[in-house]
Amino acid sequence: MFTEVLKSEQRIKDDNSEDSLFYLEPRFVNHLDEAFRNRLTKLYEERINRNAVVLDLMSSWVSHLPPGIRYKKVIGHGLNRIELESNKRLDCFWTQDFNSDQKIPLDDSSVDICLMVAAWQYLQYPEKLAFNLKRVVKHNGKLIVSFSNRAFWSKAPRVWTQGSDVDHINYIKSVLIAQGWSNLEYIAEKTKKSGVFSYLNIPGDPFFSVLASNK
Numbered sequence: 001m002f003t004e005v006l007k008s009e010q011r012i013k014d015d016n017s018e019d020s021l022f023y024l025e026p027r028f029v030n031h032l033d034e035a036f037r038n039r040l041t042k043l044y045e046e047r048i049n050r051n052a053v054v055l056d057l058m059s060s061w062v063s064h065l066p067p068g069i070r071y072k073k074v075i076g077h078g079l080n081r082i083e084l085e086s087n088k089r090l091d092c093f094w095t096q097d098f099n100s101d102q103k104i105p106l107d108d109s110s111v112d113i114c115l116m117v118a119a120w121q122y123l124q125y126p127e128k129l130a131f132n133l134k135r136v137v138k139h140n141g142k143l144i145v146s147f148s149n150r151a152f153w154s155k156a157p158r159v160w161t162q163g164s165d166v167d168h169i170n171y172i173k174s175v176l177i178a179q180g181w182s183n184l185e186y187i188a189e190k191t192k193k194s195g196v197f198s199y200l201n202i203p204g205d206p207f208f209s210v211l212a213s214n215k
């Protein structure tokens with residue numbers, strides 16, 4: 001059974017209309033800048049085994065996986081079918097609103113590593129989802145939750161909109177620990193704009209990741 005961490009008022013968001021309506025039209029944009037995306041891809045290169053079955057939860061038309069590496073299988077999930085159909089890294093995908101239903105339609109222990117990018121911030125019931133993920137992710141499998149300081153703020157619950165970057169890290173950790181995830185780690189780094197801006201030392205989107213194991 002999952003353990004509640006949030007108070008009901010922390011789950012409230014400004015725009016309470018169905019999330020599937022917000023994601024009805026595909027957005028072929030990058031939600032995070034190149035500096036963030038490069039750092040994320042480097043992390044994936046270091047942490048994901050080539051033989052892994054990867055689950056990209058709350059995905060879009062991009063998964064940020066290292067371009068040269070083929071994994072055993074990449075399963076995608078999101079809210080917009082057209083975006084997911086355009087994602088060249090996915091072998092299969094499904095759509096589902098996790099704020100309506102947190103059950104995950106995958107077999108027990110069928111995933112080696114689950115990735116979430118710019119995603120956790122929209123969850124109103126993260127405890128149930130994190131609990132259900134433990135069933136789907138293999139023993140010793142991993143979860144990597146990455147995010148920056150941007151969001152569609154009207155769609156994020158108060159626990160996110162009212163917290164600082166450090167609060168966000170601690171909040172995700174507390175939910176994961178409460179559901180039995182272990183070996184918690186986090187990364188919090190500044191990034192620098194790449195390309196023509198690199199010599200100007202302009203900051204890029206800050207990079208945050210919370211990593212956990214299913215022990």
Ligand SMILES: C[S@@+](CC[C@H](N)C(=O)[O-])C[C@H]1O[C@@H](n2cnc3c(N)ncnc32)[C@H](O)[C@@H]1O
Binds near residue numbers: 058060077080116119
């Ligand atoms: C900012 S986008 C990030 C997409 C992708 N991970 C990336 O890095 O480009 C947020 C994603 O979260 C997913 N999402 C938002 N609200 C959701 C909900 N209630 N249930 C399931 N997925 C949701 C959508 O698939 C949406 O594409």
